[in-house]
Amino acid sequence: MMEQVISNSGIIVERVSKNYGSFDALKEVSLTIEPGELVALLGPSGSGKTTLLRVIAGLDSFDSGLVSLNGELISHQSLRERNIGFVFQHYALFRHMTVFENIAFGLRVKPRKERPQESEIKKTVHKLLELIQLEWLADRYPSQLSGGQRQRVALARALAVQPKVLLLDEPFGALDANVRQELRVWLREFHRQSKVTTILVTHDQEEALEVANKVVIMNKGKIEQIGSPEDVYHHPKNPFVLHFLGKVNLFHSRMEDGNTSPVYIRPDQIEIKIEAPNSEAIKGSVIDIQSIGVKTKVKVQTESNTVLDVDMPYEEFLAMKITHQSTVFLTPKKVFHFKEKGPDYSI
Amino acid sequence: MRATITKWALVILAVVLFSLLIVVPVIAIFSNAFKEGFDVFRAALTMPDMISAIQLTLLTLAITLPINMIFGLCASWAIAKCDFYGKPLLLTLIDLPLSVSPVISGMVFVFLIGPRTPLGAWFSDKGFPIIFSVPGIVIVTLFVTFPIMARELIPLMQAQGSEEEEAALILGASGWQTFWKVTLPNIKWGLIYGMILAGGRAIGEFGAVSVVSGHIRGKTNTLPLEVEVLYNDYNTSAAFAAASVLACISLLCLLLKKWVEYVSKKEAQS
Numbered sequence: 001m002m003e004q005v006i007s008n009s010g011i012i013v014e015r016v017s018k019n020y021g022s023f024d025a026l027k028e029v030s031l032t033i034e035p036g037e038l039v040a041l042l043g044p045s046g047s048g049k050t051t052l053l054r055v056i057a058g059l060d061s062f063d064s065g066l067v068s069l070n071g072e073l074i075s076h077q078s079l080r081e082r083n084i085g086f087v088f089q090h091y092a093l094f095r096h097m098t099v100f101e102n103i104a105f106g107l108r109v110k111p112r113k114e115r116p117q118e119s120e121i122k123k124t125v126h127k128l129l130e131l132i133q134l135e136w137l138a139d140r141y142p143s144q145l146s147g148g149q150r151q152r153v154a155l156a157r158a159l160a161v162q163p164k165v166l167l168l169d170e171p172f173g174a175l176d177a178n179v180r181q182e183l184r185v186w187l188r189e190f191h192r193q194s195k196v197t198t199i200l201v202t203h204d205q206e207e208a209l210e211v212a213n214k215v216v217i218m219n220k221g222k223i224e225q226i227g228s229p230e231d232v233y234h235h236p237k238n239p240f241v242l243h244f245l246g247k248v249n250l251f252h253s254r255m256e257d258g259n260t261s262p263v264y265i266r267p268d269q270i271e272i273k274i275e276a277p278n279s280e281a282i283k284g285s286v287i288d289i290q291s292i293g294v295k296t297k298v299k300v301q302t303e304s305n306t307v308l309d310v311d312m313p314y315e316e317f318l319a320m321k322i323t324h325q326s327t328v329f330l331t332p333k334k335v336f337h338f339k340e341k342g343p344d345y346s347i
Numbered sequence: 348m349r350a351t352i353t354k355w356a357l358v359i360l361a362v363v364l365f366s367l368l369i370v371v372p373v374i375a376i377f378s379n380a381f382k383e384g385f386d387v388f389r390a391a392l393t394m395p396d397m398i399s400a401i402q403l404t405l406l407t408l409a410i411t412l413p414i415n416m417i418f419g420l421c422a423s424w425a426i427a428k429c430d431f432y433g434k435p436l437l438l439t440l441i442d443l444p445l446s447v448s449p450v451i452s453g454m455v456f457v458f459l460i461g462p463r464t465p466l467g468a469w470f471s472d473k474g475f476p477i478i479f480s481v482p483g484i485v486i487v488t489l490f491v492t493f494p495i496m497a498r499e500l501i502p503l504m505q506a507q508g509s510e511e512e513e514a515a516l517i518l519g520a521s522g523w524q525t526f527w528k529v530t531l532p533n534i535k536w537g538l539i540y541g542m543i544l545a546g547g548r549a550i551g552e553f554g555a556v557s558v559v560s561g562h563i564r565g566k567t568n569t570l571p572l573e574v575e576v577l578y579n580d581y582n583t584s585a586a587f588a589a590a591s592v593l594a595c596i597s598l599l600c601l602l603l604k605k606w607v608e609y610v611s612k613k614e615a616q617s
Contacts, residue, residue, distance in 0.1 A: 057517060058517075059513055059517070079516050079517055079519070080519040080521075083519075084517055085517075086513075086514065086517045088510050088513075088514060090510065092510035092511050092513065092514040093511075093514075094511055094514075094515070094528075094529055095511070095533065096532040096533060105515065105518055105520070105528075106518035106519055109515070109518065109519055109520040109521070109524045109528070110519060157514075157518070158518075160518075161518060161519060
């Protein structure tokens with residue numbers, strides 16, 4: 001197993017466990033990240049995603065298992081040798097240094113033999129300032145910047161040492177929606193050009209699905225599923241993943257053997273009609289309507305007293321003239337139900 | 348209307364109390380010091396015993412301040428940035444000198460390393476007595492001023508967290524580089540502020556020093572002890588002259604403190 005670990009030049013996490021007292025932060029977590037991937041660690045708070053990121057960075061120790069980075073076990077490397085760019089949730093900019101000095105820090109602390117010339121440092125920092133489009137703020141202090149600007153400076157500072165791996169801990173969590181959106185697009189574009197192996201920790205499923213090309217969903221210190229954004233959304237392995245990636249309707253359907261089993265339907269996977277399309281359709285009456293931009297959310301109470309959420313395009317909603325108490329007919333387009341292990345779909 | 352009356356009543360009360368308790372005594376010190384003229388004042392301050400007392404006080408300050416700074420930094424670093432078993436106990440121990448009467452602190456050291464204890468006797472035999480001598484004065488002064496620095500730095504370091512240090516380490520900085528380039532600049536003003544407070548206390552300490560000094564004039568009398576001796580000798584002008592030196596140092600500390608507050612606040616805003 002050792003040789004196999006050493007030969008790969010991405011990030012390999014093998015059966016890593018860590019606990020804080022009686023609390024298991026990570027339980028035998030295994031994960032392989034290929035060079036150049038942009039991976040999102042997604043999960044609710046307390047799921048262990050930040051702990052996993054800090055373990056990979058070498059900021060936190062772990063109790064058992066092994067982690068290799070660029071083909072070398074991290075326990076054999078000093079923080080300096082690991083060559084990691086880390087962006088903290090609350091930026092952690094050096095408050096007494098200007099933006100320029102913050103970005104230059106990683107270059108200035110290099111051992112004398114490797115340290116670039118002052119002119120070279122200036123050139124590198126200005127290039128990075130150009131990249132984050134903040135050249136005009138070079139002489140400001142972090143306290144004089146907005147949240148979005150600080151986060152971009154933190155990114156530039158991490159990139160200055162040309163890291164082989166970029167680790168981002170909830171980088172956009174403390175920013176407002178517009179800035180967050182803008183930075184996501186920026187990050188994706190940056191990754192497309194630089195191809196730096198990147199891991200992003202987030203609790204925002206939309207952010208994970210939008211930015212990453214591989215999503216790792218975590219819960220209670222374990223990995224629930226690893227896959228592409230399409231994969232995890234459309235083929236969730238278990239109810240947790242399904243629930244975490246968006247709202248679902250749950251109801252219990254009677255099986256052929258007489259037992260009931262839970263069945264899940266996403267609100268946008270239900271077709272809604274004013275007239276019964278066939279005898280299979282579920283009859284119900286509208287109890288609540290909420291229009292949010294291009295989407296309209298309709299709550300329908302079925303005859304068996306189950307309340308189902310249905311999402312439909314606003315245009316369609318207008319055309320159908322649905323109002324409060326309207327009688328409607330629902331046809332599920334895609335239903336998830338899970339046996340003990342592994343997914344099972346029926347349409 | 349009622350609110351303004353209350354406000355002014357409180358302000359006047361505060362001003363009256365402040366004048367009675369602080370301004371009047373300070374004026375009294377200086378007027379008594381100069382009562383018999385400037386020549387007497389100068390003569391009092393140039394007496395060999397007085398010069399020796401001033402020198403000893405400054406020597407104590409010069410030794411305790413750097414040691415205090417280093418110990419204070421280490422203790423605050425350990426408490427604010429590390430997690431370890433028994434941390435609450437260490438915090439309590441650091442606060443101990445503040446809650447114990449200085450006289451008791453002095454007594455503790457007499458019982459611990461006084462001439463009648465084996466350790467104290469051993470040092471005396473080697474010609475290096477600790478109690479009733481300068482080392483004792485330095486040790487008790489260290490003891491009573493130690494918490495001041497830690498108290499100043501711990502909340503500051505705790506508030507700042509260790510993310511900046513982590514960021515520096517990940518960027519490739521060594522432990523020393525992280526300390527000099529990140530930690531120290533961040534706590535610079537707290538450190539200076541703590542040093543001024545600790546310095547003021549070190550110069551003015553009476554109780555603990557009084558117990559361990561032995562009151563040998565010209566040898567182990569610090570300035571506050573000299574004031575007492577002169578006063579008991581009915582040498583009022585000289586006593587007040589010495590007191591005025593102490594008062595001047597206190598006022599200087601106060602001014603320095605205000606200046607540090609002003610500069611650090613300004614730096615924080617920019």
